[in-house]
Amino acid sequence: MRILKMLQIKPLCVCEITDILQLAASTVSQHLSILKKEGFILEDREGKWVNYLINQRPGDQRISAILSSLDFWIGDNQLIDTDKQKVKVVDRYKVCGL
Amino acid sequence: MRILKMLQIKPLCVCEITDILQLAASTVSQHLSILKKEGFILEDREGKWVNYLINQRPGDQRISAILSSLDFWIGDNQLIDTDKQKVKVVDRYKVCGL
DNA sequence: TAAATAATTCGGTAAATAGCGAATTAGAAG
DNA sequence: CTTCTAATTCGCTATTTACCGAATTATTTA
Structure with a gap:
């Protein structure tokens, strides 16, 4: 769900999502x-x-139907907002390969 | 969630909900x-x-916010619909005390 | 072609959620 | 005051979901 809300901002690759959510790449990949x-x-x-x-x-x-009503979806909104902030500034070339 | 959607139709007592969802009374009570x-x-x-x-x-x-956007909530819609049907016809005096 | 990076798949563990039965409480009715 | 029924609380088990690390695959780059 956090992933879907992030993708609303812009397309992302696995390692960007991994970096933002601070999860293992394998976990992110499974969800995706x-x-x-x-x-x-x-x-x-x-x-x-x-x-x-x-x-x-x-x-x-x-x-x-689900996608178009995504904004009504509930979650930890504070978390979601910081996720979205990070999406806006994430730089693939910095974040991937550490 | 199924419970909230049922209560949208009308108020219910624990044993009515228990009967409709086919769960133990203790389970329903906990959710409530x-x-x-x-x-x-x-x-x-x-x-x-x-x-x-x-x-x-x-x-x-x-x-x-959650309550007013309840209709956008997703679940097993077929199940939800039959739940709601049952809510409409449930009779407290038949259902409680069997 | 070999090394490096991004991603995936697999097998397992950990955490969260849902469920039940037995014992208990609260009120109604005899 | 005792019994009956609805509901709740408690302790526990089962199920589901999330997550990770190791091994593997795909693609680029040296």
Whole structure:
């Protein structure tokens, strides 16, 4: 869910998300694969990076309903806001490969 | 969550909810006590029954935000719909004390 | 082609949530 | 005052979900 809200700001690659959420890459990758399988997000390979982005035209009606009402979704809003801030300033070239 | 959606239809007592969800009374009671503690619902004692109803004026802004956007909440919609059907026809005098 | 980086898959553990039954409390009714 | 029914509390188990590390794959770059 935090991932979906971040992707609302802009597409991100796995290592950027990993850095922002402070989780293991494997964990992030698993979540992304589920979101992809269910049709919430799309994958866009760009060289050695894999960018993920919100699926604008989900096949399933229910998925698009969820995505378009994402803003009503509840969570730790303080956390979500700082996530979004980080998304805005994250720099792939600094963050990946440490 | 299923409980909140049912209470949108009308106030219910514990044994009605127990009957509809097919769960142990203790389980239902626990969920209700959490919902009450957080301010989602109110308790209204009526003789030996305790009715629960959606709190129309929650103290916390966030709670009212959640309640008013309840319809956007996702779940097993088929299940939710049959729950609601049952709420409409449930009869306290038949259901309690079996 | 070898080394380096991004990502994934797999197997397992940890944490959170949901559930139950037994014992207890509160009120109603005999 | 005793019994009956609705509801609650408590301790525990089961299920689900989140997460990690190690091994592996894909791609770029030296």
